[in-house]
Amino acid sequence: AQKVTQAQTEISVVEKEDVTLDCVYETRDTTYYLFWYKQPPSGELVFLIRRNSFDEQNEISGRYSWNFQKSTSSFNFTITASQVVDSAVYFCAARFLQGAQKLVFGQGTRLTINP
Amino acid sequence: DAGVIQSPRHEVTEMGQEVTLRCKPISGHNSLFWYRQTMMRGLELLIYFNNNVPIDDSGMPEDRFSAKMPNASFSTLKIQPSEPRDSAVYFCASSPGGRVVEKLFFGSGTQLSVL
Numbered sequence: 001a002q003k004v005t006q007a008q009t010e011i012s013v014v015e016k017e018d019v020t021l022d023c024v025y026e027t028r029d030t031t032y033y034l035f036w037y038k039q040p041p042s043g044e045l046v047f048l049i050r051r052n053s054f055d056e057q058n059e060i061s062g063r064y065s066w067n068f069q070k071s072t073s074s075f076n077f078t079i080t081a082s083q084v085v086d087s088a089v090y091f092c093a094a095r096f097l098q099g100a101q102k103l104v105f106g107q108g109t110r111l112t113i114n115p
Numbered sequence: 116d117a118g119v120i121q122s123p124r125h126e127v128t129e130m131g132q133e134v135t136l137r138c139k140p141i142s143g144h145n146s147l148f149w150y151r152q153t154m155m156r157g158l159e160l161l162i163y164f165n166n167n168v169p170i171d172d173s174g175m176p177e178d179r180f181s182a183k184m185p186n187a188s189f190s191t192l193k194i195q196p197s198e199p200r201d202s203a204v205y206f207c208a209s210s211p212g213g214r215v216v217e218k219l220f221f222g223s224g225t226q227l228s229v230l
Binding site: 031032033035037042043044045047050052091095096097101102103104105106107108 | 148157158160163171204206208214215216217218219220221222223224226
């Protein structure tokens with residue numbers, strides 16, 4: 001089965017706290033790409049990052065960082081020093097070489113940053 | 116550059132009516148996807164076109180749903196007859212090609228309410 005799972009349905013933290021959103025995927029493919037998208041209250045889906053299955057280097061972009069670990073099939077997303085504007089639903093997704101290469105989404109994690 | 120353009124933004128209709136959702140992908144993009152988002156099921160892929168040809172329509176719920184892509188710059192998703200359970204946000208997305216490496220660019224979505 002090819003699947004993406006985000007076990008955390010909702011997370012609520014106070015501003016300036018660090019928060020990690022979990023993502024676990026299942027596949028037998030050796031070639032695949034992992035993505036994170038943000039859906040703010042306005043509703044559109046905004047691309048955040050893409051990672052290929054052969055590159056396990058962690059990535060940092062400002063307050064955002066991503067930890068990709070093939071050994072645990074995880075691609076977790078951390079926001080450091082969270083801000084109210086980070087409040088959104090975050091989706092982890094994957095495109096697998098098999099399965100018509102469609103983008104498979106996790107269920108999403110609703111993140112609320114309280115002032 | 117214009118992104119993926121969807122119309123209408125909101126659609127309210129009565130059960131039994133025909134509904135047509137429209138999408139203009141980003142110019143030059145060869146792949147087009149229709150997704151449906153609901154609270155219960157999250158983001159589900161309905162159908163995926165590559166070079167105007169449907170590649171995977173396994174997500175289309177039933178015969179009441181149909182999608183066409185008559186040319187590279189236009190696609191429609193039609194529901195006939197519509198039912199209250201079709202109420203959801205429908206997203207169109209495009210990508211430059213069908214390769215697994217490519218990220219998807221999403222439109223703003225159409226909020227459909229079937230009364």
